[in-house]
Amino acid sequence: MSQSLERSAHAALEALAEGFCMADADHRVTYWNAAAERLFGVPRRDALGREVWDLLPAEGASELRERLARADGAGAMLHLTLLSDRELFARHLAVHASPLESGGLALHFRDATAEQRLAAQYEQLLESIRDGFIAVDRDWRITYVNRAAETLLSVRRSRAAGVDVWPLLPKEPRAVVNAIRWTMRERGPRHLEAIHPRGKLYRGRRFDVWTHPLPDGGVSILFEDVTDRLAKEVELARLAAEAEEASRAKSRFFAAVSHELRTPLNAIVGYTHLLATNTYGNVPAGAMRASERAGVCAEHLSRLVDDVLLLTTVEIDKLPVFAATVSLAPFLDSVLPHLRQQAEAKRLDLQVDVPGGLPPIDTDPERLRQIVTALLSNAIKFTTRGVVSLRARMAGEGRWLEISIRDTGPGIDPEDRERIFGPFEQVGGEARTDSATRGTGLGLTIARQLARKLGGDITVSGTFGEGAEFVVRLPA
Known part of the structure; x- marks a missing residue:
């Protein structure tokens, strides 16, 4: 080596922020840089010529000597804890040992205290999880096994370090072995779901397996026991299927019963009407009142049957929709009488405001009639005095038709505005105490479902105590 090159190398070694020294074949120090002086508190003049072991704290020196002997000094990277006699805390050093042509060693000391503390935190985290974790080096030797993996693989950590990993892993299915080898070769992560390892050790359990490459060239393997989760998912799927079938059975039952009830109810309504109109001759006044009351109750029950039938039809998604061109003004003339x-009859003022230039829309007129009837009936039913109004307008640059139905009734508490759209849901009020007039509690439910089936929706607003406003929004 030329003198200029030697001076350059010396300057570079002296500029290092990490300790560096060289020792001959007898392990006597031949070079000791300034960073090593600071790191170990030993001046260069005192270090030269002494065995390197004498310059290190006793415990660290002994471990370094033993591990270098096992590694034959061939480029070994060691992590040691050197306890300084001058300090009250332990210092972790990463030591990189490389052999020299002369038979000696070059030792590079790097302070790894921060790294070691971070590693300790990660180790605590790995020990706290319920999943098995294994780390192996590039030669497939185990470098770390957490407590959960000890139980899973039935191996002690004290005996696992440095052991070949393959005898401990399941031979089947081959997907696990293939994933680990692929991650080692391609340096990419893999994820296997619901793996069922063969063997008594695994007791028929299932695992999700993750493999990730490690910075030192090795691979980490994480086993998550998902047996209980999969069993719960199967059970939930079974319960969901049972609930769905029960719902379908309920809908079929309501539909069948409703059809069976409708015929005799229509007969009752018809005959009570005939009695009330003296079709069969004069009827005593008391019998007339009883007949009228029976007719009102029969009509109420008939409406309930119709609502239940319609609701169950919507639920099983069999309600037909037939689009047609609807001009709103003449359409309402047929709906409102x-x-x-x-x-x-309740001395309410029903106001209708439909602009003359309102364009026709494409929708199902029968379903629109059901929506408007349900909302107006609801408004009239629960308004004791004042006004019920219907107004229509185009919104969203002509893309939507909005029909607003407003009343001067008791209004709806904001907390109840979603609940009232549930089946059989009603909120309290003076007008809601008579079972013959308060309705079935299905009108709003059916109206919203029909609106959504037509591609729109129904919202409610207003001031509690001063009235409510329902807005039907349908695509034009």
């Missing part, structure tokens, strides 16, 4: 009679 009987609703006006209901409003007049």
Whole structure:
């Protein structure tokens, strides 16, 4: 080596922030840089010529000597804890040992205290998890096994370090072995789901397996026991299927019973009407009142049957929709007469505001009739005095038709505005105490489902105590 090159190398070694020394074949120090002086507190003049072991704290020196002997000094990377006599804490050093042509050693000391503390934190984390974790080096030797993996593989950690990993892993299925080898070769992660290892050791359990490459060239293997989770998922799927079948059975039952009830109810309504109109001759006044009351109750029950039938039809998604062009003004002329009679009977003012230039829309007129009837009937039913109004307008640059139905009734508490759309849900109020007039509690449920089936929705707003406003929004 030329003198200029030697001076350059010396300057570079002196500029290192990490300790560096060289020793001859007898392990006597031949070079000791400035960083080594600071690291070990030994001046260069005192270090040269002494055995390297004498310059290190006793415990660290002994371990370094033994491990270098086992590694034959061939480029070994060792992690040691050197206890300084001058300090009250342990210092972790990473020591890289390389052989020299002369038979000596070059030792590179790097302070790895921060790294070691971080590694300790990771180790605590790995010990706290319930999943088995194994780390292996590039030669397939185990470098770490957590407590859960000890139990899983039936191996003691004290005996696992440095052991070949393959005898401990399941031979079947081959997907596990293939994933580990692929990660080692391609340096990419793999994830296997619900693996069922063969063998009595695994007791028929299933695992999710993750493999990840490690910075030192090895691989980490994580086993998550998912047996209980999979069993719960199967049980939940079974319960969901049973609940769905029960719901379908309920819908079939309601539909069948509703159809069977409708015929005799229609007969009762018809005959009570005939009695009330003296079709069969004069009827005593008391019998007339009884007949009228029976007719009202029969009609109420008939509406309930119709609502239940319609609701179950919506639930099983068999409700037909037939789109047609609907001009709103003439459409409402055919829908509103009987609703006006209901409003007049309660001395309510039913107001309708439909602009003359409102364009027709494409929708199912029968379903729209059911929606408007349900909302107006609901407004009239629960309004004791004042006004019920219907207004229509185009919104969203002509892409939507909005029909607003507003009343001066008791209004709806904001906390109840979603609940009222549930089946059989009603909120309290003076107008809701009579079972013959309060309704079935299905009108709003059916109206919203129909609106959504037509591609729209229904929302509710208003001031509690001053009335409510329902807005139907349908695509134009």
